[in-house]
Amino acid sequence: MSYELAAETADFIRSKYAKSPKTAIVLGSGLGAFAEELENAIRIPYPEIPNFATSTVEGHAGQLVLGEIDGTPVAVQQGRFHFYEGYEMDQVTFPMRTFGLMGIENVILTNAAGSLSTEMAPGSLMLISDHLNCMGVNPLRGSNDKRFGPRFPDMTSAYDAELQTIVVTAADEIAKERFESGVDKSNTDFLHRGVYCGLSGPTYETPAEVRMYRLLGADAVGMSTVPEAIIARHQGMRVVGISCITNFAAGMTDESINHAEVMETGARVAEVFKELLRRVIRELH
Numbered sequence: 477m478s479y480e481l482a483a484e485t486a487d488f489i490r491s492k493y494a495k496s497p498k499t500a501i502v503l504g505s506g507l508g509a510f511a512e513e514l515e516n517a518i519r520i521p522y523p524e525i526p527n528f529a530t531s532t533v534e535g536h537a538g539q540l541v542l543g544e545i546d547g548t549p550v551a552v553q554q555g556r557f558h559f560y561e562g563y564e565m566d567q568v569t570f571p572m573r574t575f576g577l578m579g580i581e582n583v584i585l586t587n588a589a590g591s592l593s594t595e596m597a598p599g600s601l602m603l604i605s606d607h608l609n610c611m612g613v614n615p616l617r618g619s620n621d622k623r624f625g626p627r628f629p630d631m632t633s634a635y636d637a638e639l640q641t642i643v644v645t646a647a648d649e650i651a652k653e654r655f656e657s658g659v660d661k662s663n664t665d666f667l668h669r670g671v672y673c674g675l676s677g678p679t680y681e682t683p684a685e686v687r688m689y690r691l692l693g694a695d696a697v698g699m700s701t702v703p704e705a706i707i708a709r710h711q712g713m714r715v716v717g718i719s720c721i722t723n724f725a726a727g728m729t730d731e732s733i734n735h736a737e738v739m740e741t742g743a744r745v746a747e748v749f750k751e752l753l754r755r756v757i758r759e760l761h
Contacts, residue, residue: 477566477573479623481527485570486577488526493518493542495549499760500580501753502553502571502704504587505735506742507720508537510750511554517543522555529567531555540571545754548761551575558700560677565615569707573624576711582639582760583708584753588738589672589698589719590680592690594728596668596721598741601749603643604635604717607702608673608694615703616710625710634705639716639760643667646755650748666748670695672719674702683727697725718752720745 503510520540522528531538537554544550557568575583589602596602620627647667673689675681677699689697696719708715722741723733
């Protein structure tokens, strides 16, 4: 997708929403409920947005929601595009290109992920400290348009340290409040840190693959996020990533993995997840 197409799309979105969000959020499988929290919101289905693809996965509403959280304007992707859906990487990451030209400065990437650690159970959240790109392709492959960013972008700090601190502080506050109120006396440490391994999908991993990814240093596996993080950093946006741990990866238990389980777990942690995002956005602005 060219710079001109991204500019066209950015202009279209600006024509629909008068305010200028500085933060964008991408909501993963089962996490779309946060978009319903926005005040004074407008919703634009992806098919109505020039040059956008169409989300085909259950649990992804497939619309861009622009509105406010506690008075702060934000842009929210209620559902994303995946490489496994058959889209090219420039289609998968096109919303990021558009956000960059809209003046977005901070990107919060969320996803559903499988845990590779026995200490990180389904229903917890993982703050992404770094990633492994095991998708077999880089979204920057091909000619580079310098108007987007440099030919060889540095990924040393792919996930912004300051934004991670904001997330950790917000999570600690929520955990303390839940404990003191008696809502949760057992699982106050719901936020973990770890390395996210991005895979192409759509199959879940084999037990042998899971053992390999653990040896490589991964703590969770999923089928998104990495391409978006690369493109966002290419354009100079700050990135923070949060995984909703929906299952243990293959071979770690005797149970099979299915998408219904992913959706169910996402719904189960929705309230804590929404409150965490709300506090992070409040602190950002």
